[in-house]
Amino acid sequence: MYGMVNKAIQQMVTRDHGEDAWEAIKNAANVKEDLFLSNTSYPDSITYDLVDASSKYLNIDAELILIEFGKFWVLVTAMEGYGGLMRAGGNNLKEFLLNLPNFHTRVSMVFPELIPPTFEVHNIAVNSLDLHYITHRPGLQNFVVGLIKGLSTMYEVETEITLIANRDPDTGKGPDVFRIVW
Ligand code: HEM
Incomplete structure (x- = not known):
């Protein structure tokens, strides 16, 4: 998936749990990239590993993380980055x-x-x-x-x-x- 998806996970985790939590999750998921490029495609496995590692580190069911991420995607990622497209x-x-x-x-x-x-x-x-x-x-x-x-x-x-x-x-x-x- 495009890097903007992983970047959005990063933004949500950092907003709600801080930088240190994100660094720990990224390490647990074995992610080597320092940052994700929105316009570059990454293997889907990175996204799944990040959700998995977030669930384990934060002790929150993966189902709940995905629900929160869906809300974040619409209300923050899409509305802030692509407001025109969303309103249309x-x-x-x-x-x-x-x-x-x-x-x-x-x-x-x-x-x-x-x-x-x-x-x-x-x-x-x-x-x-x-x-x-x-x-x-x-x-x-x-x-x-x-x-x-x-x-x-x-x-x-x-x-x-x-x-x-x-x-x-x-x-x-x-x-x-x-x-x-x-
Ligand atoms: C401007 C708003 C949006 C943008 C820019 C966007 C973009 C994307 C991108 C980049 C992916 C990853 C797939 C890939 O990279 O090949 C994706 C996946 C997905 N999008 Fe959107 N999306 C938007 C809005 C929505 C909305 C409103 C919905 C549904 C209500 C939606 C449903 C999904 C789902 C379910 C996936 C997961 C992929 C899958 O199920 O195979 N998206 N979208």
Whole structure:
């Protein structure tokens, strides 16, 4: 993944737990880089190792770290760095979610080597919809939960998020389905 992802983890950990915690986590994850370049692609394993090491060092479940990171990604990384792109995503939560399937197409103009997830929207009702999340990357479902929570805060709406279906556990194929009610 692009370095901006690892850089965002660094910013979140440093903000919430300080520089020393970040240095310890980086060492535990065996990261040799002094800093991450936003526009350079790094192996996904670095990102997974950083989440893992953060979970162990901070004694916080990896699921919770991913949820917090999803919120941070929307409210800090995306809103501060790409506010225009985020605001163009919609005037309210429903509009943003309806546009989400196309969102990373625009992001790809900035990051041409992006390997983004796929989103589909189904069962659209007045106050709810089902968001299908498809990716080859394992274990990021709680990141998606955090992203939706971040969007809820951004649009100042209360949401209920339920994982109602999982991808095939053997092949990893098919969507994870989140029912979002607001
Ligand atoms: C301006 C805002 C955004 C930018 C710049 C951005 C950029 C990125 C980048 C660079 C990656 C790493 C993938 C790679 O490097 O190949 C990524 C992954 C991802 N993004 Fe976005 N993104 C943005 C907003 C969002 C939003 C709003 C959502 C969903 C609500 C989202 C969902 C995801 C997910 C789930 C992944 C993990 C990769 C996977 O599941 O395979 N992103 N994005």
